[in-house]
Amino acid sequence: MINLDFKSGKTIHEQIEEGIKSLIISGVLKKDERLPSVRELSLSLTVNPNTVQRAYRELEAGGFIRSIKGKGNFVLGAGGKDRADKAEKAYERLCRAVRELSFLGEEKKDILSAIEEIYTKKEGSL
Numbered sequence: 001m002i003n004l005d006f007k008s009g010k011t012i013h014e015q016i017e018e019g020i021k022s023l024i025i026s027g028v029l030k031k032d033e034r035l036p037s038v039r040e041l042s043l044s045l046t047v048n049p050n051t052v053q054r055a056y057r058e059l060e061a062g063g064f065i066r067s068i069k070g071k072g073n074f075v076l077g078a079g080g081k082d083r084a085d086k087a088e089k090a091y092e093r094l095c096r097a098v099r100e101l102s103f104l105g106e107e108k109k110d111i112l113s114a115i116e117e118i119y120t121k122k123e124g125s126l
Contacts, residue, residue, distance in 0.1 A: 004045060012047055016055035024064055024075055031077040035065060062086070 002019030004012060023029045035041070038056065042049040056073055059065045063086055065073050101111050 002045065004047070013051045013054040013058070016041075016045070016047075016052060017058050020055065020059055021062075021064055029075045031075055033075045034071075035073040035075065037072060062089075 001023070002016060004015050008015065020029070020035070029035070035056070036044070038049050038052045042052045045052070056065065056067065060067055060073070064076060066076050067073050098111055
């Protein structure tokens with residue numbers, strides 16, 4: 001499900017957050033699906049429960065999951081009032097990535113080709 005790299009420059013909670021986001025975006029985790037409890041996930045990943053709780057808080061703040069007291073954490077859908085905000089933030093990340101690739105000397109055609117390939121793979125998985 002989620003692979004952690006303890007030697008990575010990213011914090012563990014960021015890796016958990018990105019892992020769950022990736023599972024949601026790729027469709028592995030579906031709308032309204034219940035996520036493992038904080039305790040379950042912390043045991044399976046062998047990390048502190050506070051680390052998992054922090055990742056869940058960030059995912060909720062980002063509009064990827066919702067927490068229902070006494071019931072757990074659930075995946076939100078792509079639509080709704082937060083969709084435009086999520087899209088704007090994703091475009092900002094894309095813009096930063098394209099600027100960085102350009103700075104590193106990557107050609108525009110190669111960047112566009114990579115984006116096209118990612119989009120094609122996504123369409124194939126639907």
